[in-house]
Amino acid sequence: xxxxxxxxxxxxxxxxxxxxxxxxxxxxxxxxxxxxxxxxxxxxxxxxxxxxxxxxxxxxxxxxxxxxxxxxxxxxxxxxxxxxxxxxxxxxxxxxxxxxxxxxxxxxxxxxxxxxxxxxxxxx
Amino acid sequence: xxxxxxxxxxxxxxxxxxxxxxxxxxxxxxxxxxxxxxxxxxxxxxxxxxxxxxxxxxxxxxxxxxxxxxxxxxxxxxxxxxxxxxxxxxxxxxxxxxxxxxxxxxxxxxxxxxxxxxxxxxxx
Numbered sequence: 001x002x003x004x005x006x007x008x009x010x011x012x013x014x015x016x017x018x019x020x021x022x023x024x025x026x027x028x029x030x031x032x033x034x035x036x037x038x039x040x041x042x043x044x045x046x047x048x049x050x051x052x053x054x055x056x057x058x059x060x061x062x063x064x065x066x067x068x069x070x071x072x073x074x075x076x077x078x079x080x081x082x083x084x085x086x087x088x089x090x091x092x093x094x095x096x097x098x099x100x101x102x103x104x105x106x107x108x109x110x111x112x113x114x115x116x117x118x119x120x121x122x123x124x
Numbered sequence: 125x126x127x128x129x130x131x132x133x134x135x136x137x138x139x140x141x142x143x144x145x146x147x148x149x150x151x152x153x154x155x156x157x158x159x160x161x162x163x164x165x166x167x168x169x170x171x172x173x174x175x176x177x178x179x180x181x182x183x184x185x186x187x188x189x190x191x192x193x194x195x196x197x198x199x200x201x202x203x204x205x206x207x208x209x210x211x212x213x214x215x216x217x218x219x220x221x222x223x224x225x226x227x228x229x230x231x232x233x234x235x236x237x238x239x240x241x242x243x244x245x246x247x248x
Contacts, residue, residue: 040237068201077201091231092233093203093217095203109217110233111164111236111237112237113236
């Protein structure tokens with residue numbers, strides 16, 4: 001794993017390591033109770049909503065690979081690719097703000113189109 | 125603009141400043157002739173293909189706002205939000221590898237879904 005002097009990145013990477021190992025409880029220990037996450041489908045508010053967003057994704061996750069990670073005192077960015085059951089390559093970026101050792105804000109970027117297409121193909 | 129000691133980030137930010145000012149010629153001066161770009165719709169190879177990808181986007185761009193930017197000697201990540209004619213908020217992340225002062229590889233992440241939806245709405 002990348003060594004870093006960035007406190008925000010240490011939290012982001014610990015969170016990433018946990019959820020990509022499908023350890024949702026440990027991942028959620030790095031998420032603030034009042035997290036705000038701007039995800040492709042809209043804004044999520046609160047840890048329960050965030051868990052409901054990430055939980056199903058960990059279920060379909062087959063493999064994740066970190067592409068890049070950077071951070072400073074309060075902000076970190078992680079870029080990674082995921083292999084999931086419906087989509088063979090779904091890269092994502094998370095730009096997070098860390099407060100008191102937990103992710104308080106997240107800008108979550110990925111392409112929904114291949115997931116929409118896979119869902120439509122299954123529905124037919 | 126962010127000051128940085130990262131050579132890769134200096135190139136990425138100069139490129140970003142140019143294309144978000146709709147100065148495609150200057151933006152392309154930071155793109156390697158043999159650029160490889162993994163974009164949501166697939167892999168683009170070569171500067172001409174990259175220009176054909178970015179050109180139409182600069183035409184619909186109304187405003188861009190940098191959210192975060194980080195880099196080291198060879199890699200940079202920029203995260204930004206865009207306001208475009210069809211989509212009011214379309215955040216994106218670009219993770220680039222810089223070689224000889226130009227972007228040689230780019231992993232380009234954004235959500236195609238709102239653009240697809242806007243196109244479908246226009247088509248009806």
